[in-house]
Amino acid sequence: MSLEQISADETDVAHDEEFPEAIRAIRTRRSGHNFDPDADIDDETLEELIRDAALAPSSYNLQPWEFVAVQDDERLEKVVELAYGQEHIREAGTAILVVGHTEAETADRVFDEWEAAGRMDEASAEQTKAQTVEMYEDDRTGRDYGIRNPSLAAQNLLLSAHARGLKATPMIGFDAEGMAEFLELPEDKIPVMLVAVGPSGGEEPERLPRRDVDEVLHRERY
Template structure:
């Protein structure tokens, strides 16, 4: 088992190097283990991501238990990173996250970022706006926020010398049944997290001029 502190190993990572060095890694060192506290630090950094009205709809299921990983393996189409990585992070979104508005804005009041009158008004606005959103619109909004926090988690991991791979290839229905997830929550992705046994292969990107349009969209 590795005893290296990944946060200490890369204390001042260059932002551009973090972005350039991130790879989708599928081969992990099964002997490398992250502590619960190290994973919580990564998630804390990830949750600095922006979200609509600061409602922070993301919810995480951290899977480190070996037996649970084995149950997840066939659900994830036998992708070996599920059992070899130190953890699998399931990113979900709460479709009723707006009901947390009193707690979120209450914390903002405690921190001195707003007064109680402003907080109360914002809570009222959130209940009125999000409470009346069609389900499809609410899901779309939440999934955007879920994507933002997922990317931030992967970059936070890379900044600490760790590796990840986002996974959409799994049986969502079976996963939800295994973890007993209610309809209030929607799946975003799974993220394998650990230390690479083999580096992810480099990839190419389309040139920015091929994908960017200025002041219109002429295709």
């Protein structure tokens, strides 16, 4: 879809925006199914997409995410099967599984970095680390931690692809257990989101209506 086909409400930028191109990227990004099956992304582009994804915010900067990229044709066929036959994955040429940690396994390194940066003293860093590790030992909290943080990284990935003229489509419709087994995830890692990414095959259907701000914005209370 070209900018000419997008409504003014989606492309106009408010007077107080410091980075208008970022706002345009947010407002023009689309998920779609029209990929170019004869083109692929190269290794450098893949690495840049992940670099941008990994700049997402996370709880205490713990960065509890991993990314598993599948590009081999035969393995992509299995990913399509595990995603209930979503053939646009094959046409995209790259499938990226966003994976979440369910335990605070990066805590030692990260809180050392907090201390080294002068953001916490040694006692505060040790206390906060211990509290964080204990909190995520709870199964429910650990699972929430492993989904919420990597979901932010997934959105960065989608925007990074769009900024590069690529198409990226997120999916939660897949066999999570089967995907975890196929991609050999450790037991403490969980599949969060599958993203098909690749060169665009052209225009998509007109964007479906979005709920209006007046409908979704609640002030002070629901």
